Amino acid sequence: MNYLKRLLAINSKKEIPTSTSPDKAKKIDLAKLSVLELKSELLHSFGHTADLQVDEAKVGKSNVMIVYLESVVNTDFLKEMLGKTLESPVENEVKITTVDDLKELSKRSFGVSGYEIIKTLDDIVSGILDGRVIIVFEGIPAALSLSYINSEGRTVAEPTTQTVVRGPKDAFVEDASVNLNLIRKRIKNHNLHFEKFMIGNESRTTVYMGYMNAIVNDKILAEVRKRLKSINIAAIFESSNIEEMIIDKTATVFPLAMNTERPDSVASNLMDGKIVIITDGTPFVLLVPVVLTDFFTSAEDYYQNxxxxxxxxxxxxxxxxxxxxxxxxxxxxxxxxxxxxxxxxxxxxxxxxxxxxxxxxxxxxxxxxxxxxxxxxxxxxxxxxxxxxxxxxxxxxxxxxxxxxxxxxxxxxxxxxxxxxxxxxxxxxxxxxxxxxxxxxxxxxxxxxxxxxxxxxxxxxxxxxxxxxxxxxYLAPVAPFVVEDQKDVFIRFPLWSINKRPSYLSTNETKKQKKTDSPSPPQPEGGK
Known part of the structure; x- marks a missing residue:
């Protein structure tokens, strides 16, 4: 026992190594670094990794350094587009000496490539990790960041865990941008907003929070945003990691967030006033807040009588x-x-x-x-x-x-x-x-x-x-019991009769649709 105590005491005195993640990198201005010094810093930061490419080229009369990770960049598209741009007769006559010249070059040659002008070493490292191509011009305290991300991945297919007989057959994939597109296809509304977060001190995983701005409860939205921002973890690999970090700190076996791989289910819940959390790298999307009765509801419930x-x-x-x-x-x-x-x-x-x-x-x-x-x-x-x-x-x-x-x-x-x-x-x-x-x-x-x-x-x-x-x-709308919410709990009323959103969400817009009557057959001519 004494040996165990001494061992624990020794381990508690050991210093924890400092993270080398980009979030903790120094905010060094490019004005303080030459191209050679910048190259040395980048090679040191990435540990001379095999997939880091540092190429030298010439734009007009200016020497440039092109840096990217070939494992996450579409190299074929990069060589084709970048080669045509840098070798064009117009660009060969251009002399880049100031940041304004760099901006003009970016607008003229890379306007459709999602370019950014960055000015710190930290921004360069973050851009490279995000799959962007960095072009550094000698003598200019700024760099050009271009988007040539490799978008290869699994194609949209049928759901594997939530199948239906009648209804849409597409499911989310591991690419977050594709998942956003699947939701946008179903909700063509300017009130559909997405907020981007970079979570994971080491993995820097992209996470999106989506909601209907005119519908969602502002207090619930602020709470979800606060919890996402407060996540302090080394790496995020699946939406379940996010779920464990943001749900209420309660010891329970019941899920307090619902995961789904169906875009139609996500779109329906967004229209009710719920919030969606999309994690890059997984096809399972989180929906919050949830109640117990949500887990007894299937997307197919709304596609049949x-x-x-x-x-x-x-x-x-x-x-x-x-x-x-x-x-x-x-x-x-x-x-x-x-x-x-x-x-x-x-x-x-x-x-x-x-x-x-x-x-x-x-x-x-x-x-x-x-x-x-x-x-x-x-x-x-x-x-x-x-x-x-x-x-x-x-x-x-x-x-x-x-x-x-x-x-x-x-x-x-x-x-x-x-x-x-x-x-x-x-x-x-x-x-x-x-x-x-x-x-x-x-x-x-x-x-x-x-x-x-x-x-x-x-x-x-x-x-x-x-x-x-x-x-x-968690038991709403059964406990507390809300009469007006019982139209879609144990049984489902006709869609034309469900004209209000769940009251337990306290949405900004409570009406889901205009109140209408049941469609009736046409009356015969002369009938009453």
Whole structure:
């Protein structure tokens, strides 16, 4: 113990190395550096990395240095466009001696390339990391930054986790600019605003925050912006990293932000007054704030008849209760409350369990953990065999275990129904929360029976009531109950009748559309 204390004391005295990220680089003016000194600084900053290209060229009578990372720049397009510009007869006669001359050259030759005039070493390093081409003119205290970013990546395809039978088939990709375009295609409105953030001290990941300026609640918008700006982390690689850094600091298994890869779902939520967070490098986009009922809603609910949509949505709520309670109810009833079962069913279950050597709770745990292993194996294995392993493995293992007398047949049925019910949820992260709570309910049911199950449910509802997503109650609009918001909660009313946005968002513009009546068939001539 004393050795451990001394070791911890020694480690606590060690100095933490200073970050070499561009955010902490010195703001050195280019006026203080010659071209050779700048080249040396850049090579030192990037550690002589193999993909850093430092080329020398001549524009008119001026010597220039061209710097870029060939791994993130479209080199073919760069050579074609830049070569034509620098070798044109007009530019060969130009002499660049001042910053004004550089601006004139930029307007004339690079007006369509998204050029910028930068004046510090920090801006040059940041531009190179962002995939821009930097042109430094000798004797001028400024540099030219051009955008020739390599936009190669995965093309837009169908969603992989949120599929629909009827509705748009495109999904977000890893390129944030493409994702912005997919949203703009659906909302052609000047009130759709996006704010850009660079998050991650080392990774400098591009993150966009989008919202409808005339609709969104200003206080919620300010809170989201504040939390994004306050993120202090080394690297961001996925939107889940952003989610963990901005959600309310509450220990909970329930997601307080919703992720989706469907542009139509994002557009619909933006029109309701919610805020979208797009992270470069991932196809999963965050939506905030969210409430519990959002996770029972699918994009397809609005693409089919409202009666059928309401029926399917009720099925999701029933599936949630089945997936949450069925194994624990089996353990509780069989162990403590067998009188609740009909006599015939009870005798049938007892007969099936006659040769099973384990109590009900152990039997449930064996099957539940086995199924979780098969589920993870199906996800991690190659796509060609993953589905086969998960389905065939479950059937073979379940049948073999029942024939061997390790588990009963009724247990196989219960676990199968529970697993299928758990797959009904449109959102995968919410399904994970119910999986974890199910194990807690099983343990409590084996100790206290159905009373323990009811007690856990009471604590769960109390916990849900205490949750907030950026200040919005997690159980809204059910608790607190808002009558006018019930048109799109457990069932969906016709679209023409939903003329107000959710009141719990307190949007600047509460009306979603003008109040209209149900379309009616035309009256016959002369009829009343």
């Amino acid at each position: 409202y009666v059928m949509s309401s029926f399917v949505r009720l099925i999701r709520y029933i599936s949630f209760m089945i997936g949450l309670l069925m194994p624990s109810a089996y353990v509780g009833v069989l162990t403590f409350h067998p009188e609740l079962l009909p006599t015939t069913l009870l005798l049938s279950i007892i007969a099936q369990r006659e040769g099973v050597p384990f109590p009900a709770v152990v039997e449930v745990f064996i099957m539940e953990i086995t199924f979780e292993i098969l589920r993870e194996a199906g996800v991690r294995m190659p796509r060609a065999v993953g589905q086969t392993v998960s389905i065939v493995g479950a059937l073979v293992i379940g049948q073999a275990a029942a024939e061997a007398g390790i588990i009963s047949n009724i247990m196989v049925i219960i676990v199968a129904i529970t697993a299928i019910a758990n797959f009904v949820f449109p959102n995968y992260s919410f399904a994970n929360a119910s999986r974890l709570i199910r194990f807690i309910l099983i343990i409590v049911a084996s100790i206290l029976g159905l009373y323990g199950v009811l007690l856990v449910l009471v604590f769960m509802v109390a916990h849900l009531s205490s949750l907030r997503s950026f200040g919005v109650p």
